[in-house]
Amino acid sequence: MHYIAHMNTTIRNIDVGAYRALKARAALEGKTIGEAVNEAIRAYLGRPAGGDKRGSLSRLTPRDYPPGNERLSESVDAVVHGDSA
Numbered sequence: 001m002h003y004i005a006h007m008n009t010t011i012r013n014i015d016v017g018a019y020r021a022l023k024a025r026a027a028l029e030g031k032t033i034g035e036a037v038n039e040a041i042r043a044y045l046g047r048p049a050g051g052d053k054r055g056s057l058s059r060l061t062p063r064d065y066p067p068g069n070e071r072l073s074e075s076v077d078a079v080v081h082g083d084s085a
Contacts, residue, residue: 026036065072 022036022040023033026033029036031039
């Protein structure tokens with residue numbers, strides 16, 4: 001069985017400008033404030049918790065290009081700089 005529960009609540013200390021923008025966007029999309037807030041909460045909860053969210057280039061691992069792209073950088077140079085490869 002699936003129950004849909006609704007809760008009426010008061011949220012304090014909301015930024016006035018952010019609330020007005022939310023209200024306007026919700027209206028343009030034909031949604032209620034509650035629907036928009038629920039979407040925002042679900043999106044927030046869907047993000048990974050904890051840790052550094054910004055990432056770092058040093059954490060990337062190199063990967064090989066698929067076969068047939070051995071001269072890719074030369075092709076890019078030809079397009080960008082007009083060089084002949």
